[in-house]
Amino acid sequence: MKAVGLYEYLPAEDENSLQNVTVERPTPKPHDIIVHVKAVSLNPVDTKIRAPKDGKEEEPKILGWDAAGVVVETGSDVTLFKEGDEVYYAGSVGRQGANSEYHAVDERIAAKKPSSLDFAEAAAMPLTAITAWEGMFDRLGIAQAAEKNEGKSILIIGAAGGVGSIALQLAAQAGLHVIGTASRKETTDWAREMGADTIINHHDDFRPQLEQEGIHEVDYIFCLNATDTHWDKMADVVKPQGMICSIVETGEKLDLGLLKQKSAGFIWEFMFTRALFETEDMIEQHRLLEEVSSRLDAGTLKTTITERRRGLDAAVFREAHQKLESGTMIGKLVIEFTE
Template sequence: MQQMKAIGFHKHLPITEADSLIDLELERPVAKGHDVLVEIKAVSVNPVDTKVRAKGTDEQEPKIIGYDAAGVVVEVGDHASLFSVGDEVYYAGAINRPGSNSEFQLVDERIVAKKPERLTFSEAAALPLTALTAYEALTDRMHITFDAKSNLEKTILIIGAAGGVGSIATQLANHAGLTVIGTASRPETIDWAKAHGAHHTINHHEDFREQLEQLGYSYVDYVFCLNATDQHFDAMVDVITPQGTICSIVETDQALNLSALQQKSATFAWEFMFTRSLFETPDMIRQHEILTRIATWLEEETLETTVTQTLIGLNAENLKEAHRLVESGKTIGKIVVEQH
């Protein structure tokens, strides 16, 4: 049996603990069915990585996480038909399968797409999870089209516009023809949000309505919440237009007062990027299609990668540093770890 290097853990620990992430040697998997085996060239770290690492019960077998990757196909399963050995690909993986923090990873081809040729592996690895999350939220949950003419009079408020998902959502919403209002509170995050498609910014630590009215808006047609759903819920209810849509990606332990949306006949929707792969939904291949479309826009330079920091060497030490940076809550864009 061939071996491979990987980074994982047995216990869900704070990142400051020595065993929170450890270097491992595991058996290299074999591609079967709809799977392809990818040699990992680069990964990026998202908030979901830190949440899965920090919370849970002890693992008998080492748990390998990592939900963004770019690499090269080295094997294809007997039912796989979308890719060939040697194809350069990018994807976000599945939350219920071993992740990308390893030399090789099995992934269902229906959630994989060819890497944009214009981008390096590191630039591509920064994108899949955030691009899928933003695209699915805008199109599948909020039913926004990319027909710019139909969106010219419409507005979207993106709470947390300078983070990983926000950095893509602002670009996509701008490309869809919406007026994009992003929240940001520091000079560097304000500049980043505006550089990536936000027409205006407001401070998420201050009153939303007052700031929006200063910009000339009484309501917004859409709200995309990427930070503290329960903390911002009342403000979102206040500023959403009648019959508008709010979408959030941030789980909460607090009960949300959905009745507050009743008078406005407003919609509240969740976006969870892993839904399709977790439940193997009939439309699972849509993620392949979305990433393929995103790749086209990246080739055309309609979209830009959002990587802001790259660490060289896919090992426990560098992944700990990436987790620490993400957990600080101060990161702008995405942090990538290259294999070599």
């Protein structure tokens, strides 16, 4: 089958960074479904894995951890799906990605594609929806029922990006006062459209900007960018007994001591944890994606797709990687494979 893969870790501008390759179509493990991939969306995980470093692959490494497509084969233990079902999922970073004609994914981390969306609109959603859902509801412990969040607030740092765009919508639905950060007019407008009540600039101090809006502290902080840069500012504005969750690795050690006086908490979210460790509750990702699918069909959530490309072709992927690496993405970039 056709795929886009890499042998070496090179800048996206280099023609050899991502190449058109031919590989064996995968065979299913007992819990796997084989999906004919119709569209994938790009995430920073793709560019971070592709980024220049030593090492060579003997077999092409295939990126792509956000996909929508049609089930064409099922493993011996599969109970959730059958051939012909339309699905969407992020998959596992511990396995090959979905930038290929066919892809194997564990049924417990896949879900029914929203029927009101096309494949591209659906492919924009899974990885970021899982991250936002797990980060806010599972890690920060935010209640989903709006009546339980009266008077509570969340600060979402990097609000107009892929994860932020769905996190804003979920937070607004949960009844929180939603403060997003954005540094440009376009991202500010987009963040408001996605559900932010208040916008502040992530390049400036948080406290004076919040005070100006009459906000003295925030119950929850969801950090989606530059954790080290924002750490002191987050510790400053988190409410006593509040919680901070970050999804972005740090270059430096974080001073947890800054949270002691406030008895505030810090927790990581990594959306591949359940799949990588095959945790007992791994099927929760199937459930949450089903719920997101229902909300997208009901119109209470909107797809975050903003850019479309076409073609299972290395040149298309190389250009898309450069766009993502510019750090200026608004919403999600999707590549459709259908002609």
